[in-house]
Structures are given as structure tokens and as C-alpha cells.
Amino acid sequence: MMNRLRPASNHGARQTESFTGRKKVTLTPGHSLMDWIRLGRRGDLSGVGSGKLNITAGQLAVHNTQKDIWMAIRGKVYNLTPYLEYHPGGIDELMRAAGKDGTDLFDEIHNWVNVESMLDKCLIGSLIGDATSKAPGIRNVRSKSASSSGLKPPGPIPVHDWYQTTKDIVVVVYTKWDNMRHEMVIVDVHENEIIIEVLIKENTFFIHLKPTHKLQSIVNVKVFAAGKVEIYIQKDDQSCQWSSLGKSLKLHESYQRTKNIDCIYRMWMVLSNVMITHDTRLMRFKAPPECRMVVPIGYHVHIKTDISGMEIARSYTAVAPSLIKPHLDPGVLSGKMIYLMIKQYKGGVISPWVVSLKPGDKVQMSNYDGNFDLQRLNKTSHLVMFASGTGFTSMVTLIVYSLFTLNMSTFPIKLVFFNKTQKDILWHDQLEELTKSFPRFSVTYVLSQETEQTWNGLRGRVSMEHVTKFVPTPQETPNPLFCICGQWAYNDSVESFAKLNGLQDEHIHVFSQTS
Ligand SMILES: Cc1cc2nc3c(=O)[nH]c(=O)nc-3n(C[C@H](O)[C@H](O)[C@H](O)COP(=O)(O)OP(=O)(O)OC[C@H]3O[C@@H](n4cnc5c(N)ncnc54)[C@H](O)[C@@H]3O)c2cc1C
Ligand code: HEM
Structure with a gap:
């Protein structure tokens, strides 16, 4: 068995690095989020008093040790020394941006975390000089026009057009992406504003307009060949002929990496x-x-x-x-x-x-978040899912899609579901019913703390033996998909066992439910 635990850090926090590169620590007792909230209630943690300072990049750079760490995020400088041991991603991760502008790194990993409110008591002041222009520019994509954001689009900006029927205004976007799906379009129709977000791979294209006439928020999205998308928005007055779609607003035609956009x-x-x-x-x-x-x-x-x-x-x-x-x-x-x-x-x-x-x-x-590529499910010839506890939630829509949408397919679908006891098994009756209705679907339960002697199923924690039993051989299938979802330690073990059984990265998808 491969041991992927690193030596304990000098603060006693256990840290692992998974095959997917995600790092997580078990925080030492007394350093939970609730403890951090309590500490913040006691008052200022900036170490410089409540008057806010202007800090240059040079001044920031000297505070780069575990005993004294400052970091700039979105133009603000924080003293992270008191936060180090409370950081769920660990001390080493924070040290990567010690004494620096950590905005890009921060947003790359967790742009939904509200740094301003979590570190309010650690605020030292503002970063001045060269670095300031970089940090806020990225975060504020939503509040700047495409031309003034200063950010280079990640690729050619998609072309769009519109037409009308008696009932609807139809906005057409040519994404040129064969895997485009209707879920990748999020629409908000306000009284004086429409915002259409079209997610194309890891980027988002915006249509942002003040409509010429009133619209209903009754929206339908259709996807055609070559990634052409039509967004139907119902007119309020169906006798009205529109001469133009509307006036451009701030985000109109902006195209950005989704990670760089504020989580709304x-x-x-x-x-x-x-x-x-x-x-x-x-x-x-x-x-x-x-x-x-x-x-x-x-x-x-x-x-x-x-x-x-x-x-x-x-x-x-x-x-x-x-x-x-x-x-x-x-x-x-x-x-x-x-x-x-x-x-x-x-x-x-x-x-x-x-x-x-x-x-x-x-x-x-x-807005939703995630990175599961549905094409992998469309192409697979054998689906195996290892889920632990609420990790089952990630598998629910995969099971439904495989059985009900890919209903002409015959590939086997196997769920291996780890829980503590029988009473923890989510949707147990429904899973049993599915196995009866769909012979290609099977579920195996593994319980770690069941005391009931009548339990005939598997017992214990996840092991190499479990994984080996379910990893299909190359003779069985040319294109397996092996999905894993649980907490980081579970994911790490299952992923390493799967790889020791010969699966490659392209066969594995890990959903992490650690937060
Ligand atoms: C991408 C993703 C998807 C998720 N989907 C779901 C979902 O569909 N349903 C769901 O219920 N949760 C899901 N989670 C977990 C969820 O986000 C929270 O972590 C969970 O609700 C606990 O939050 P909390 O604030 O109540 O607990 P916290 O205050 O964060 O933690 C309190 C205590 O509970 C423990 N704890 C926290 N999370 C877990 C966990 N996942 N397993 C075991 N112990 C834990 C902590 O170690 C701590 O001791 C998901 C997490 C991620 C990252
Ligand atoms: C810029 C340097 C930083 C790096 C490299 C970093 C890295 C990480 C990593 C790797 C994780 C674990 C994510 C996972 O589960 O896969 C994490 C989690 C987290 N970090 Fe950071 N972090 C940084 C800065 C910060 C700062 C300044 C804060 C303060 C608000 C912060 C707050 C958090 C929180 C709250 C989580 C848990 C997120 C969740 O609920 O899923 N991080 N970080």
C-alpha cells in the first residue's frame, strides 16, 4: 500500500497532497473556523493598530516568514500571522504568497471565499505602487466593461446575433464548441437589464443589455450543431416589433476565465x-x-x-x-x-x-461551480463510482444521466457506497429499487461501524482489496470511468489504489467534498 502522508509539520497539522494536487490539513484542536470567528470578536489582529496604512511592495516583501507574514489580496494588505494555523489549506500553502500579492493564487484555488470579511480584523491597509493595478483588475471583471477591464480575453470572442418571433426575442451565440449544453447558459432577466452568461469550457461570455422593451423572465435555451446556442426570452407585449435588442451595459461582450469572475x-x-x-x-x-x-x-x-x-x-x-x-x-x-x-x-x-x-x-x-466533463460519461464503457457518506451526492446525477438519458447504452454502472452504519445509507430503498429495475446497475455497501450482526454485507474501511475488486480489466472494457467522492483522505486512498490497479488519470475523476 502506498503511504502518501507527509511528515507532520512543525505545527502538528497533518497534511497530504493528493494525486490531483489538492492539499488539505487537519487543523489542530482550537483552530476551527468557529475558533477563528471567536478570536476575531476579541478585536484587532492586524498588529499595527486600527489606523490603516499605505504599504509598498517593498515593505510587503519583508514580512515573509511564519512568525511574521503579510499578504496582499485585491489591493488590501493583511497580517496573516494570527490566521496561519486556522487556514484549512495549511501553512505551507499560505507561505507560497508570503510577502507578496496573492490575488491570482487565491482566486485560482477558492475565489468564493470572502477574504474581506474573514480577514477584516487582520487588515493592515492598502497596497500602493505597481502591484495595485493588477490585483483589483481581475476581481472586478463584473463591474467593468470588456474594453476597460484591461484583461486580455482568453480566446476569440464568440460571435452573437439576435432575431425575434411573435412571442420571443431570440439571442444567438456561436460558441463553436461541439460539447456545448443548455446548462452552460445562465440567464437573469431583470426589469431593465438582461445578463446572459455562456460558459464555454473554462471561460464565460457575457451578453449584458438594457432591453429596448420589457421582457418576461420566461426563458428557454436550445443548443444546435457546432455549439450554436439560441436563448429564447418571452416578450412582455407580443404585438410589439423590436427594432433593436437594447443598449450595451458594462459586461456586454466581455469574455473572461470563469475563475477570474466574482462568485455571484x-x-x-x-x-x-x-x-x-x-x-x-x-x-x-x-x-x-x-x-x-x-x-x-x-x-x-x-x-x-x-x-x-x-x-x-x-x-x-x-x-x-x-x-x-x-x-x-x-x-x-x-x-x-x-x-x-x-x-x-x-x-x-x-x-x-x-x-x-x-x-x-x-x-x-x-452560480454553480465544478469541473466534471460530461463527455467522459458519454464515452465510457464501464462506470464505477466509489462514494463515502455525502460523497454520494456527486454520484446521483451521474447515475440518473447514465440510466435515464443514456438509456440506449448497456455499459455496467457500479456504485460502491461506504458508510458508518446501515442507518446512514442515503436513499437506500431507492438504490435497491434501481438495482431491480436496471440489471446493469449494481450497488455494494461497505460499513465501517455496523454493530448489527445480521448485516451480511461488506465491512471495514476502504482498502486496496475493495478497489481491485471493482477496477475493470482492460479485457473487460477499453474505456472505464472511475469516479471518487468523499473527504480528502478517502479520495486520496481510493485514487492511489485505483492507480496501483493500472488506471490512468484519463480514467479517473475525483470530486472533493472536503471544505
Ligand atoms: C464540492 C463540495 C461539494 C459538497 N457537497 C455536499 C453535499 O452535497 N451535501 C453535504 O451535506 N455536504 C457537502 N459538502 C460538504 C459541505 O460543504 C460542508 O463541508 C459541510 O456541510 C460541513 O459544513 P459545516 O460548516 O456545517 O461544518 P464545519 O464547521 O466546516 O465543520 C464542523 C465539523 O464537521 C467536520 N466536517 C466538515 N465537513 C465534513 C465532511 N464533509 N465529512 C465529515 N466531517 C466533516 C469537520 O471536521 C468539523 O469537525 C460538499 C463539499 C464540497 C467541497
Ligand atoms: C494565496 C495563498 C493561498 C493559498 C495557496 C491557499 C490554498 C488553499 C488550499 C490548497 C486549500 C484547500 C482546498 C481544497 O480543499 O482543495 C485552501 C482552503 C481554504 N483557504 Fe486558502 N489559500 C491561500 C490563501 C487564503 C487566505 C488568505 C484565506 C483567508 C480568508 C484562505 C481561506 C481558505 C479557506 C476558508 C479554505 C477552505 C475553503 C473551503 O471551504 O472549501 N486561503 N486554501
């Missing part, structure tokens, strides 16, 4: 909240009236709230309303509903609050 949030309303196991709930959320967003398969959203003046976000994966009748809610496909399966962690900062929400309550939910 909208208010979604809880419609239902149903217990599915002793600690996990299925929650249904309704989009605000102006928004159409369909979450792609295997993608997640962020939910944020304010805890003691600090803005905290957590990720949750969109699931289907059911495994048996996955398309029973048309609101999901029309971009008006999202279902999330949320486990309550006792002592957790966010999950106890989310699961306590009642129908009618509202939450701030972000």
Missing part, C-alpha cells in the same frame, strides 16, 4: 425540507423569478451566510429529486428549482443552520 449570489427560497436519514435532509430551492440556472451533472453551488459579521460559504452538490423518478420536477430542467441533500454536522458552522431552514426562508446561493 442570488436569493433562493426553500420550498421543502424533508428528512431522508437521521441526519440528512433533501431540500428543494426555488430560483428568484428573474433567474434561469440548470446545474450541470456533478456540479455544486455555494451557500453563504453571515456568522458574527463574517461571511462563510459552503459547497453543496445538486442532486435529482429522486433516483426512481428523476425528472418528476420539470422546474429542475427549466432552471427554476434545485435539490440539495444536506447532512447536518453537529458543531458545524453552516450545515445546522441550512437544515433548520423552513419553507419560505431564503438563502444566498451562488
Whole structure:
């Protein structure tokens, strides 16, 4: 067995680096997010008093040790010395930008983390001089016009056009991307503003206009050959002939790397909240009236709230309303509903609050995020999924798509599902029913803490033996897809076992549910 644990750091935080390059530490006791919030309540942590300073790049550069670390993010300079041991990504990661402008690195890894509110008490002042022009430019893409953002587009800007029918205004975007799908278009139709975000691979193209006449927020998106996309938005007055689409607004025709764009949030309303196991709930959320967003398969959203003046976000994966009748809610496909399966962690900062929400309550939910490439599922000849606990949520839409959309396919679909006890198994009855309805679908449960003697299934923690049993041989299939989802330690083990069994990177997709 391959041991991928690094030696413990001098602060006693355990750190691993996965095959996917993601790093995570187990924070030492007393350094949780809640502890950081408590520390912040005691007062200023900047080390320079409450008067804010102007800092040059040269002054910043000398504060580059673990005993004294400053960092600039989006033009602001923070004293990170008190935060070091609270950083979920570990001390070594923070040190990569010690004494420097860390904006690019920060956004590359977690642009949804609200640095301004989390480090409010560590604020020293503003970065002045050369570096300031770089940092805020990237973050503020949403508030600048394409021409004034100063950022080079990541490729040729997609061409767009429009036409009208009696009923609709139709915006046409030529993405030239064969794998384009309707989920990759997010639309907001406000009274005086339409924003269309077209996600093309890792980039986003914006149409941002003040429409000539009023529109309804009834939107339909169709995708044609060569990645041509048509976005139908219903006219308010169907007798009206439009002579122009509207006036360009700030973001119109801007084209940027999605990672460089501010993570935006909208208010979604809880419609239902149903217990599915002793600690996990299925929650249904309704989009605000102006928004159409369909979450792609295997993608997640962020939910944020304010805890003691600090803005905290957590990720949750969109699931289907059911495994048996996955398309029973048309609101999901029309971009008006999202279902999330949320486990309550006792002592957790966010999950106890989310699961306590009642129908009618509202939450701030972000644009979706993720990197699962659906083409891999379309091309596979054998799907194996290793999931642990709520890691199952990432597999739900993969299972549904494989069984119900790729319904002419015959490839085997195998779920290996790790839990503590039988009562923790999510959607157990539905999984059993699926195995009866679809002979090509199988599920194997592995329990680590089941005391019930009548349990005949597998027991224990994930091992090489489990993985070897399910990795298909090259004779069985030329193109396996092996998906993994759990916490980092689980993911790391399963990924290393899969590779020791001969699978290559192109056969593996890891969803990380560690936050
Ligand atoms: C991409 C992604 C997708 C996710 N999808 C889902 C989902 O669909 N459903 C869901 O319920 N959660 C999901 N999560 C986990 C979720 O984002 C939070 O981590 C979780 O709700 C705990 O947050 P908290 O603020 O309540 O707990 P925290 O305050 O962060 O932690 C409290 C305690 O719980 C422990 N803990 C935190 N997270 C986990 C975990 N995942 N497993 C075991 N122990 C944990 C911590 O070690 C700590 O002791 C996802 C995470 C990521 C990164
Ligand atoms: C610029 C240097 C930084 C680097 C290289 C870095 C790196 C990382 C890494 C690798 C992770 C783990 C992500 C994973 O699970 O895969 C992480 C998590 C995290 N970091 Fe940083 N980080 C940096 C700066 C900061 C700063 C300044 C803050 C302060 C607000 C911060 C807050 C967080 C938080 C809150 C998480 C957990 C995110 C989550 O909930 O998923 N990081 N970081």
C-alpha cells in the first residue's frame, strides 16, 4: 500500500497532497473556523493598530516568514500571522504568497471565499505602487466593461446575433464548441437589464443589455450543431416589433476565465425540507423569478451566510429529486428549482443552520461551480463510482444521466457506497429499487461501524482489496470511468489504489467534498 502522508509539520497539522494536487490539513484542536470567528470578536489582529496604512511592495516583501507574514489580496494588505494555523489549506500553502500579492493564487484555488470579511480584523491597509493595478483588475471583471477591464480575453470572442418571433426575442451565440449544453447558459432577466452568461469550457461570455422593451423572465435555451446556442426570452407585449435588442451595459461582450469572475449570489427560497436519514435532509430551492440556472451533472453551488459579521460559504452538490423518478420536477430542467441533500454536522458552522431552514426562508446561493466533463460519461464503457457518506451526492446525477438519458447504452454502472452504519445509507430503498429495475446497475455497501450482526454485507474501511475488486480489466472494457467522492483522505486512498490497479488519470475523476 502506498503511504502518501507527509511528515507532520512543525505545527502538528497533518497534511497530504493528493494525486490531483489538492492539499488539505487537519487543523489542530482550537483552530476551527468557529475558533477563528471567536478570536476575531476579541478585536484587532492586524498588529499595527486600527489606523490603516499605505504599504509598498517593498515593505510587503519583508514580512515573509511564519512568525511574521503579510499578504496582499485585491489591493488590501493583511497580517496573516494570527490566521496561519486556522487556514484549512495549511501553512505551507499560505507561505507560497508570503510577502507578496496573492490575488491570482487565491482566486485560482477558492475565489468564493470572502477574504474581506474573514480577514477584516487582520487588515493592515492598502497596497500602493505597481502591484495595485493588477490585483483589483481581475476581481472586478463584473463591474467593468470588456474594453476597460484591461484583461486580455482568453480566446476569440464568440460571435452573437439576435432575431425575434411573435412571442420571443431570440439571442444567438456561436460558441463553436461541439460539447456545448443548455446548462452552460445562465440567464437573469431583470426589469431593465438582461445578463446572459455562456460558459464555454473554462471561460464565460457575457451578453449584458438594457432591453429596448420589457421582457418576461420566461426563458428557454436550445443548443444546435457546432455549439450554436439560441436563448429564447418571452416578450412582455407580443404585438410589439423590436427594432433593436437594447443598449450595451458594462459586461456586454466581455469574455473572461470563469475563475477570474466574482462568485455571484442570488436569493433562493426553500420550498421543502424533508428528512431522508437521521441526519440528512433533501431540500428543494426555488430560483428568484428573474433567474434561469440548470446545474450541470456533478456540479455544486455555494451557500453563504453571515456568522458574527463574517461571511462563510459552503459547497453543496445538486442532486435529482429522486433516483426512481428523476425528472418528476420539470422546474429542475427549466432552471427554476434545485435539490440539495444536506447532512447536518453537529458543531458545524453552516450545515445546522441550512437544515433548520423552513419553507419560505431564503438563502444566498451562488452560480454553480465544478469541473466534471460530461463527455467522459458519454464515452465510457464501464462506470464505477466509489462514494463515502455525502460523497454520494456527486454520484446521483451521474447515475440518473447514465440510466435515464443514456438509456440506449448497456455499459455496467457500479456504485460502491461506504458508510458508518446501515442507518446512514442515503436513499437506500431507492438504490435497491434501481438495482431491480436496471440489471446493469449494481450497488455494494461497505460499513465501517455496523454493530448489527445480521448485516451480511461488506465491512471495514476502504482498502486496496475493495478497489481491485471493482477496477475493470482492460479485457473487460477499453474505456472505464472511475469516479471518487468523499473527504480528502478517502479520495486520496481510493485514487492511489485505483492507480496501483493500472488506471490512468484519463480514467479517473475525483470530486472533493472536503471544505
Ligand atoms: C464540492 C463540495 C461539494 C459538497 N457537497 C455536499 C453535499 O452535497 N451535501 C453535504 O451535506 N455536504 C457537502 N459538502 C460538504 C459541505 O460543504 C460542508 O463541508 C459541510 O456541510 C460541513 O459544513 P459545516 O460548516 O456545517 O461544518 P464545519 O464547521 O466546516 O465543520 C464542523 C465539523 O464537521 C467536520 N466536517 C466538515 N465537513 C465534513 C465532511 N464533509 N465529512 C465529515 N466531517 C466533516 C469537520 O471536521 C468539523 O469537525 C460538499 C463539499 C464540497 C467541497
Ligand atoms: C494565496 C495563498 C493561498 C493559498 C495557496 C491557499 C490554498 C488553499 C488550499 C490548497 C486549500 C484547500 C482546498 C481544497 O480543499 O482543495 C485552501 C482552503 C481554504 N483557504 Fe486558502 N489559500 C491561500 C490563501 C487564503 C487566505 C488568505 C484565506 C483567508 C480568508 C484562505 C481561506 C481558505 C479557506 C476558508 C479554505 C477552505 C475553503 C473551503 O471551504 O472549501 N486561503 N486554501
